[in-house]
Amino acid sequence: MNTLVTGVAGFIGSTLADRLLADGADVVGIDSFTDYYPRAVKERNLGGLLGHRRFRFVESRIQDVDLAALLHDRTHVFHLAAQAGVRKSWGRDFSIYTANNIEATQVLLEAARGMPSLERLVYSSSSSVYGDAVPMPMREDALPQPVSPYGVSKLAAEQLCYLYFANFGVPTVSLRYFTVYGPRQRPDMGFHKFLRATLREEPIVVYGDGEQTRDFTFVSDAVNANLLAAARGVPGRVYNIGGGSRVSLNEALGVIERVAGRKPRITVEAAQKGDMRHTYADTSLARADLGFVPTVGLDEGLAAEYHWLAGIS
Numbered sequence: 001m002n003t004l005v006t007g008v009a010g011f012i013g014s015t016l017a018d019r020l021l022a023d024g025a026d027v028v029g030i031d032s033f034t035d036y037y038p039r040a041v042k043e044r045n046l047g048g049l050l051g052h053r054r055f056r057f058v059e060s061r062i063q064d065v066d067l068a069a070l071l072h073d074r075t076h077v078f079h080l081a082a083q084a085g086v087r088k089s090w091g092r093d094f095s096i097y098t099a100n101n102i103e104a105t106q107v108l109l110e111a112a113r114g115m116p117s118l119e120r121l122v123y124s125s126s127s128s129v130y131g132d133a134v135p136m137p138m139r140e141d142a143l144p145q146p147v148s149p150y151g152v153s154k155l156a157a158e159q160l161c162y163l164y165f166a167n168f169g170v171p172t173v174s175l176r177y178f179t180v181y182g183p184r185q186r187p188d189m190g191f192h193k194f195l196r197a198t199l200r201e202e203p204i205v206v207y208g209d210g211e212q213t214r215d216f217t218f219v220s221d222a223v224n225a226n227l228l229a230a231a232r233g234v235p236g237r238v239y240n241i242g243g244g245s246r247v248s249l250n251e252a253l254g255v256i257e258r259v260a261g262r263k264p265r266i267t268v269e270a271a272q273k274g275d276m277r278h279t280y281a282d283t284s285l286a287r288a289d290l291g292f293v294p295t296v297g298l299d300e301g302l303a304a305e306y307h308w309l310a311g312i313s
Contacts, residue, residue, distance in 0.1 A: 001025040001230075002117070004074045006062060006108070007081030008049070009033065009042035011184045012124065012177075016078060016223045017049055023227075026054045028070060032061040034100065036084060037187050044312075045184055062104040067111035076230045077121040079108060082154070085188060086128060086274045089150035101153035102160070109164040109172070120171050121161070122229045125238065127178045127215070127279045129155040137282035140176070140238045148274030158238065165236040173233030175225055178242035178281045182219030182301055183308035191216075194253065195306050198260045199313055208271035210250040213278045217243035218296035218304075228290040239290065242281025245298035255299055259306045 003020055007013040008029025020027050029049065033039045049055045058065060062081060071077070083089075083100035105123070112121055127138065128151035134142040146152045161172035185192040197204045225241040233239065247255075257263050286292040296304075 002073055002075045003027050004070055004077045005029045006077070006079045007031055008057070009046050010080060011045070011186050012180060012219060012222055013078070013080040014045035014049065015184060015219050016080070016226055017055065019223050019227070021049070021052055021054055028056045028058065028074070030058045030060060030062065030065060030070070031081065033059065034083060036088070041187060063107050067108065071111055071115050071118070073117055074115070075117050075119045077108070077112065077118065078124075078226055078230070079105065079121060080124045082124065084150075084186060086148040086150045087272055089148055089153070090274065094149045097149060097153040102156045105157035105160050109160055109170055112170045113164065113168045118171065120173055120230045120233060120235070122226055122233065123158065123161045123172060123174045125158045125174045125176045126151065126154045127176050127240070127281065128276065129158065129176060130276070130279070132277050136278065137280040138240065139282045140240055140285055147276060150274070162236055171235040173229045173235060174238040175229055175241045176238060176281075177222055178215040178217050178240065178279050180217045180219055180222045182305050184219070185305060190249075191252075191302065191305060192309070194256055194264065195260070195302070195309050196313070198256055198262060198264045199306075199310060201262070201265065203265040203267045204253070206249060206266055206268050207275065210253070210268075211248050212275070213246055213248045213280065215242040215279050215281045216245040216247070216252070216298055216301070217241060217294065218301035221294040221296055225286065225290065225292050228292050232290050234289055237285075237289065239286040239292070240281040240283050241286060241292065242283050243294045243296065243298075243301075244283070245301070246280045247298060252298065252302075255302050256306075258299070259303045
């Protein structure tokens, strides 16, 4: 397998690249080191990749690189590059999301047209496309109504993937992740902030009443989903990827207390605009087509992230 991983210095991208190399794949990784969080964090993520004989790193935006040269011998593309963050996507910053999430995806898909070696292009989408108006558990055939500009940008890119499949035969498969966590999680994400604060005995900020729920997915399960989609995903389809650990934020804080052996210090602030109230994935289509079954529960996954954070603190 000859692969291109976009966003390779990120949380999921670097973990996926590690797994691909362990499985014997050749990996070209591209990342532009956007300033959403510190470059040093991303460079640490790349530490185990750089110098590997089957890994080549390209520092560039997707829009600025010679994609024809990168793609000419690639059998699989894993497109994880994106501007993350629901709360930052409002206002003037939305232009960053249109450039990094929509425009970059269109440029990549355009370059993928007519590449004879390409077997699958796996796009990393998000449960943020659903919004708050769909029934639970969320199914792929529900009408998406995102409640944040970030969700709009991810849905637009997902639709571009289908457009290029339907019109040009680009073999795209989209994965809607539900709250991925684990070692290397971005520093702006909830579990990273909560675990780090608990380690340091600092206060945790909870937005709202804490009864909002998420379907938490451990990073190794998200990586497995990518590999299964690359091998068995039906081109043109979208799959929910959830971990089966749907709990409230308050329940998750209880797990953190058990993992850390100390009670988190909690302060409460108002709910934030664009934050979804609940997420819960129906993964029956991913199970049927891909054979996807999550294997890491929330207690085990949070313990793994806690010990990773303790090791780098």
